[in-house]
Amino acid sequence: MAAEPRKRILSGMRPTGKLHLGNYYGALDNWLRLQEEYQCFYFVADWHALTTEYETPQDIGGYIKEMVLDWLSVGLDPDKSTIFVQSAIPEHAELYLIFGMFTPVPWLERNPTYKDQLQELPHKDLATYGFLGYPVLQAADILMYKADGVPVGVDQVPHVEMTREIARRFNHLYRPIFPEPEVLLTEIPKLTGIDGRKMSKSYNNCIYLSDPPEVMQQKVRQMVTDTQRPFKKDPGEPDRCLAFPFHRLNLPEERLQEITTACRAASLGCVECKKMLALALTANLAPIQERRRFYEKHPEAVLEVLELGNRRARRQAQHTMSEVRDAVLFNLDFQLWS
Numbered sequence: 001m002a003a004e005p006r007k008r009i010l011s012g013m014r015p016t017g018k019l020h021l022g023n024y025y026g027a028l029d030n031w032l033r034l035q036e037e038y039q040c041f042y043f044v045a046d047w048h049a050l051t052t053e054y055e056t057p058q059d060i061g062g063y064i065k066e067m068v069l070d071w072l073s074v075g076l077d078p079d080k081s082t083i084f085v086q087s088a089i090p091e092h093a094e095l096y097l098i099f100g101m102f103t104p105v106p107w108l109e110r111n112p113t114y115k116d117q118l119q120e121l122p123h124k125d126l127a128t129y130g131f132l133g134y135p136v137l138q139a140a141d142i143l144m145y146k147a148d149g150v151p152v153g154v155d156q157v158p159h160v161e162m163t164r165e166i167a168r169r170f171n172h173l174y175r176p177i178f179p180e181p182e183v184l185l186t187e188i189p190k191l192t193g194i195d196g197r198k199m200s201k202s203y204n205n206c207i208y209l210s211d212p213p214e215v216m217q218q219k220v221r222q223m224v225t226d227t228q229r230p231f232k233k234d235p236g237e238p239d240r241c242l243a244f245p246f247h248r249l250n251l252p253e254e255r256l257q258e259i260t261t262a263c264r265a266a267s268l269g270c271v272e273c274k275k276m277l278a279l280a281l282t283a284n285l286a287p288i289q290e291r292r293r294f295y296e297k298h299p300e301a302v303l304e305v306l307e308l309g310n311r312r313a314r315r316q317a318q319h320t321m322s323e324v325r326d327a328v329l330f331n332l333d334f335q336l337w338s
């Protein structure tokens with residue numbers, strides 16, 4: 001009996017530059033696991049970046065490079081996954097256009113992610129057609145590859161749900177071409193930035209995968225611990241400490257228990273505890289940084305990965321688009337007119 005074809009996974013990230021620990025533990029380590037079992041498509045959503053960064057497009061190219069360097073450094077493997085850049089596959093724009101014909105505007109206006117972002121980025125003029133249509137482009141990304149599963153964090157769930165609705169509407173209006181993708185919800189660990197706010201590049205409070213050991217030490221030293229423990233002799237509480245969740249990323253349960261007990265008994269001080277943390281993080285990142293140095297020295301290898309991925313992705317995209325044109329435009333064939 002023929003083996004069942006492997007399920008397809010697709011996910012993307014907007015290029016924002018170097019990746020931080022939140023990106024790693026909130027997405028990438030999941031991508032890595034998935035590539036062992038499924039047929040994975042991972043791509044750089046550079047057109048999506050343009051929806052908010054249209055005033056500074058000159059920065060996006062450098063961000064793409066840094067992000068793909070990080071992807072390869074953590075172990076995304078072009079032999080297992082198709083790694084590509086959205087704007088290299090113009091078919092995404094065509095599918096987005098077709099979907100735009102029948103996507104009701106109220107679906108887009110109701111989208112909670114849209115409303116949140118408008119509030120979070122008040123300094124940008126986002127009263128644009130492109131920004132409103134963000135989820136339609138995302139639906140094109142997902143359905144182009146007929147993904148079965150889309151690993152994303154909870155903020156992206158409304159977009160995948162809208163993708164399902166767009167697929168259903170297309171299938172109903174024209175021909176059933178598109179499967180409805182499932183959300184594979186990625187659990188995002190509660191990591192804050194070193195100042196206690198959400199870890200985000202715009203707050204300048206991130207720990208990057210590429211931070212060298214001395215920078216790591218300095219950043220960890222700045223992390224706010226239990227503010228109700230002014231002196232080492234006072235008992236502490238890991239649940240109030242912003243550094244403790246980072247220990248969870250590195251240490252087995254029994255070590256976490258030991259640290260918790262020692263903190264509460266005031267036998268382990270914050271300075272020492274954070275030194276351990278910086279060492280553990282540095283050790284975890286060492287192999288990643290070593291691979292990064294290799295790719296930094298060999299930009300041609302990175303380019304080769306993207307060229308291979310773009311070719312593979314494009315083949316699939318062209319196939320899907322010929323089905324779509326058949327379904328919608330009845331394969332308009334100018335030969336018939338001659």
Ligand code: TRP
Pocket residue numbers: 010011012013014045048137138141142150151152156159
């Ligand atoms: N909107 C996603 C984000 O901000 C990025 C993205 C674009 C995406 N297209 C996608 C994610 C398709 C999953 C599938 O994180």
